């Protein structure tokens with residue numbers, strides 16, 4: 001899809017559909033005949049400005065566009081960039097048809113113009129996304145959007161930068177969604193490593209893949225224990241983004257993403273129902289790759305290293321058993337009481353490795369626990385941290401990009417739940433506070449570096465269609481990681 005910025009008058013905009021935001025408490029103003037139609041649809045109650053509602057007028061007199069659409073935006077005072085992103089996505093989705101190839105939309109205040117332009121473009125690109133690459137119906141092609149133009153009449157040409165940023169971020173988020181949607185038979189750990197390799201070759205990133213032998217040499221016993229039940233070899237993916245001019249003594253970010261390409265649970269096998277969803281157990285890794293793609297294009301002045309432990313969790317003949325004890329890269333030993341708590345095992349070694357590579361500030365993204373869904377449902381991702389200032393930066397980045405994140409505790413009291421007489425740590429606790437004990441386990445491997453863990457098990461996959469998004473992968477985390485790197489700390493402390 002092409003995107004463009006148009007600073008000219010609305011009436012001159014060429015499009016199949018011109019979208020005007022309409023509020024519950026404020027009607028769009030137009031100095032042309034469609035103004036009467038706008039009054040009528042409002043007065044008749046046909047269109048109230050309710051969020052995601054749409055009213056369409058064909059052949060609007062006095063406009064160049066072929067159709068005029070009013071898009072419901074709710075209350076004006078509650079309207080921000082996040083709302084604009086969702087409204088745009090929903091409008092693009094409901095207008096899909098073979099007669100809709102070129103869409104133009106007015107980027108409406110209250111958000112500041114640059115934020116509004118970026119949010120509208122992101123909404124359009126995200127809303128046009130379909131996880132249908134394995135559908136063979138060629139008709140689908142006919143209703144693909146060809147262009148999206150943001151209208152900012154009389155605006156500053158510098159808004160082009162916001163347009164470009166929005167395009168890069170949303171395309172990178174869709175890249176992550178494509179990876180997360182890939183089924184387990186297609187996206188094995190080697191295939192994920194291959195994808196990272198291609199990504200690095202296309203954009204200016206360095207890529208290194210550690211194979212099983214190298215990980216054995218290094219002593220990544222926790223990661224290797226998970227991998228040993230599968231016929232598919234594991235891969236530890238390392239991608240490096242290096243800016244042309246880094247701030248001296250500045251931070252070096254480490255983005256770690258869980259890359260379980262399929263999670264059967266291993267010997268502690270999962271029930272059949274919904275097991276198909278475990279294809280997205282690499283959504284954290286996918287989000288990290290998506291963020292690296294965006295950073296390679298946006299080039300912020302901060303070095304970022306991505307580390308994605310990629311494994312398949314299978315109950316094969318060599319699989320690890322409940323009760324097995326493994327030695328992590330950090331030297332700490334872990335008793336594997338439940339082979340389905342595999343994410344924290346591979347992340348433990350990845351977090352230690354990130355520190356060895358010199359990362360000063362860590363973030364990990366993982367579809368880690370079903371318990372985070374019990375705690376927060378499918379609306380918020382859960383954030384955990386050992387460092388208040390770093391968490392605050394992370395939460396600010398999430399808020400600025402419209403990704404919903406809520407903090408939960410990980411203090412030492414929760415170590416009461418992680419006790420075993422046989423090793424330094426068990427990999428699971430009792431039922432209580434499952435998302436927190438998982439995070440508390442990770443903290444053992446992230447300390448002493450500032451670290452945030454984001455549990456996206458409830459937010460990385462949408463279980464049913466929403467007006468602004470189809471069932472499937474959401475790409476959650478990409479926008480926050482990018483915003484975090486763009487606002488990176490100037491010093492290493």
Ligand code: BES
Nearest residue numbers: 281338340341367368369370371428457
């Ligand atoms: N990948 C799952 C977590 C998950 C659950 C992701 C639902 C997405 C949707 C993780 O590896 C897992 O199996 N966690 C266990 C931990 C338990 C054994 C302590 C869980 O949540 O049941």
Ligand code: MN
Nearest residue numbers: 263340341342
């Ligand atoms: Mn599991």
Ligand code: ZN
Nearest residue numbers: 260263281343
């Ligand atoms: Zn898992």
